[in-house]
Amino acid sequence: xxxxxxxxxxxxxxxxxxxxxxxxxxxxxxxxxxxxxxxxxxxxxxxxxxxxxxxxxxxxxxxxxxxxxxxxxxxxxxxxxxxxxxxxxx
Amino acid sequence: xxxxxxxxxxxxxxxxxxxxxxxxxxxxxxxxxxxxxxxxxxxxxxxxxxxxxxxxxxxxxxxxxxxxxxxxxxxxxxxxxxxxxxxxxxxxxxxxxxxxxxxxxxxxxxxxxxxxxxxxxxxxxxxxxxxxxxxxxxxxxxxxxxxxxxxxxxxxxxxxxxxxxxxxxxxxxxxxxxxxxxxxxxxxxxxxxxxxxxxxxxxxxxxxxxxxxxxxxxxxxxxxxxxxxxxxxxxxxxxxxxxxxxxxxxxxxxxxxxxxxxxxxxxxxxxxxxxxxxxxxxxxxxxxx
Numbered sequence: 001x002x003x004x005x006x007x008x009x010x011x012x013x014x015x016x017x018x019x020x021x022x023x024x025x026x027x028x029x030x031x032x033x034x035x036x037x038x039x040x041x042x043x044x045x046x047x048x049x050x051x052x053x054x055x056x057x058x059x060x061x062x063x064x065x066x067x068x069x070x071x072x073x074x075x076x077x078x079x080x081x082x083x084x085x086x087x088x089x090x
Numbered sequence: 091x092x093x094x095x096x097x098x099x100x101x102x103x104x105x106x107x108x109x110x111x112x113x114x115x116x117x118x119x120x121x122x123x124x125x126x127x128x129x130x131x132x133x134x135x136x137x138x139x140x141x142x143x144x145x146x147x148x149x150x151x152x153x154x155x156x157x158x159x160x161x162x163x164x165x166x167x168x169x170x171x172x173x174x175x176x177x178x179x180x181x182x183x184x185x186x187x188x189x190x191x192x193x194x195x196x197x198x199x200x201x202x203x204x205x206x207x208x209x210x211x212x213x214x215x216x217x218x219x220x221x222x223x224x225x226x227x228x229x230x231x232x233x234x235x236x237x238x239x240x241x242x243x244x245x246x247x248x249x250x251x252x253x254x255x256x257x258x259x260x261x262x263x264x265x266x267x268x269x270x271x272x273x274x275x276x277x278x279x280x281x282x283x284x285x286x287x288x289x290x291x292x293x294x295x296x297x298x299x300x301x302x303x304x305x306x307x308x309x310x311x312x313x314x315x316x317x318x319x320x321x322x323x324x325x326x327x328x329x330x331x332x333x334x335x336x337x338x339x340x341x342x343x344x345x346x347x348x349x350x351x352x353x354x355x356x357x358x359x360x361x362x363x364x365x366x367x368x369x370x371x372x373x374x375x376x377x378x379x
Contacts, residue, residue: 020288052127059142060121074127 021047024054028064035068040075096202098144098157110149117145143199228274233257235282235292238339239314248273260340263287284312290341295348296332298322303349311345313337320345
């Protein structure tokens with residue numbers, strides 16, 4: 001039997017591609033990624049998450065870590081609201 | 091776009107005597123509550139824009155003084171000029187120190203703001219402190235991608251002065267041209283529904299029928315300068331890029347194959363597709379396994 005080895009951790013993220021898609025400066029994009037913005041997975045909405053973090057940082061005068069935390073909490077709120085609405089529909 | 095006098099102090103909920111610190115704290119609180127990424131209420135976005143506009147003015151001592159002086163009589167000094175597509179610069183304003191800055195686009199701000207301040211960097215008469223005589227002024231010239239590709243002479247108007255400027259063919263977004271001794275033009279390329287710009291290259295979708303993609307075809311494609319015939323090689327999947335050399339903005343035009351399927355099939359078409367499905371051994375997911 002052949003076992004397929006899967007590397008641990010998130011797949012490598014091409015910062016330049018992510019920066020271009022999100023319209024965010026590559027240096028800032030790299031910083032968000034390093035702070036764990038995409039630790040939940042490099043999904044198709046990764047560029048949108050980077051753009052959101054950049055907007056929050058800019059508009060609310062957050063530092064990078066604060067913007068990443070805000071994104072994480074907003075994603076969790078979205079998730080909980082979705083679950084709650086499913087629960088209420090039952 | 092909102093019309094009429096805006097009380098920026100009321101928008102931020104601060105007295106007219108508020109310090110810079112009080113204004114900043116009020117803005118941050120309202121921005122946190124109404125930021126479109128945080129608050130899903132559709133009205134919040136409008137409130138956020140109003141709050142941002144108020145802060146953009148009140149955070150800057152010069153603008154604040156001008157607003158305090160002329161705000162209620164904002165129509166009195168209006169002399170907005172300029173031909174279509176020509177407007178003051180908008181963009182980012184850094185404040186240094188705490189890394190905080192406000193990004194705005196003139197299009198998002200009210201007519202009141204435009205009337206009082208014009209676009210960022212626009213040289214205007216009528217208000218003290220905005221007279222740029224003897225200084226170099228920068229303005230934004232918006233062009234469509236077709237205009238940028240073509241280049242050519244263009245007549246512009248600024249503060250009642252008409253002048254001509256030569257746009258080099260293939261000019262890029264952000265490029266700065268000198269229009270006069272005292273005037274620089276920063277090129278801004280408008281978004282195009284059909285073309286996407288990446289550096290000097292331009293990308294467009296090339297819609298093809300499944301049989302054209304499979305068998306190959308010669309199809310017509312729109313370019314920035316007209317149309318061109320393009321050979322789609324047999325066996326082209328979606329995403330394949332076909333290059334038209336020199337048809338970009340100093341670079342090339344890439345037509346990306348996008349296979350389109352008819353929404354409704356005729357009886358005959360359905361039969362043929364069913365026949366193909368039975369006959370073909372092709373598995374598009376095979377490579378990923």
